[in-house]
Amino acid sequence: MAQTPSSFIGMSESLLLPFDRHSTSGFFFPVELKESTVAGIGRFAGSSIRKGQTVRADNIIPLSQFIKDGGVKETQAGAVRLTSEGDLDELVDFWLASQPDQKACVEEQVSWMVASCPKNRTDLGKGFTYILAHSFHINHSTKPNIVTDVSHGVYFHRACKDIKQGEEFFLDYMAHGMPDWTQSWCVKRNLKDGQMLCEEIEGYKGLNEDG
Numbered sequence: 001m002a003q004t005p006s007s008f009i010g011m012s013e014s015l016l017l018p019f020d021r022h023s024t025s026g027f028f029f030p031v032e033l034k035e036s037t038v039a040g041i042g043r044f045a046g047s048s049i050r051k052g053q054t055v056r057a058d059n060i061i062p063l064s065q066f067i068k069d070g071g072v073k074e075t076q077a078g079a080v081r082l083t084s085e086g087d088l089d090e091l092v093d094f095w096l097a098s099q100p101d102q103k104a105c106v107e108e109q110v111s112w113m114v115a116s117c118p119k120n121r122t123d124l125g126k127g128f129t130y131i132l133a134h135s136f137h138i139n140h141s142t143k144p145n146i147v148t149d150v151s152h153g154v155y156f157h158r159a160c161k162d163i164k165q166g167e168e169f170f171l172d173y174m175a176h177g178m179p180d181w182t183q184s185w186c187v188k189r190n191l192k193d194g195q196m197l198c199e200e201i202e203g204y205k206g207l208n209e210d211g
Helices: 063-068 085-096 100-113 180-188 194-202
Strands: 031-035 041-045 054-062 079-082 115-117 128-132 146-151 154-159
Touching (some): 079 085, 085 100, 100 128
Parallel strands (some): 054 079
Antiparallel strands (some): 031 041, 054 154, 079 128, 146 154
16 A cells, blocks of 8 residues: 555656655654565664654645645655545646646545544544645554544654564554545545555444544
């Protein structure tokens, strides 16, 4: 799931995209990006991390501000807030401005990279749906070592157990709590978001946006 298709090679010459950002921006610990133990590429801990420690923090960026500021920055992480199918369309159109022939590739990557944090793990009074400006490249497991939450305008990845140096990070995609509108956007394009894919693999329904 955490992968960058070859069709994106060279696209960053026109406009930076989250999917091929392999930076360490936003991380509080040394990390390494390499072949995953399960699929594609994964992110690995470069040092030991104790349960409860913050692994990564991303300031929340409204979509309008993200676009106004020119999109993805080389060294600036952030979580771009999305609230509707229209927001997904607007984001795709923005990234396609200089490469309209890549629409299918960009829409597919957006479907894989859009994620959510359910209401019971935010201080917003509702769920938080986003795309990271610099992708984490974290794979799915029903036994995760990372959990997410939103507090005071920041989106956090925190260790939910002790993590050893060299251990791969995993997030439970079934706990994303994806809203109906993201799934609707994907279905209209014959695509699946990460939670939808994992529901097929695991054989049961994941959390909804309330948690």
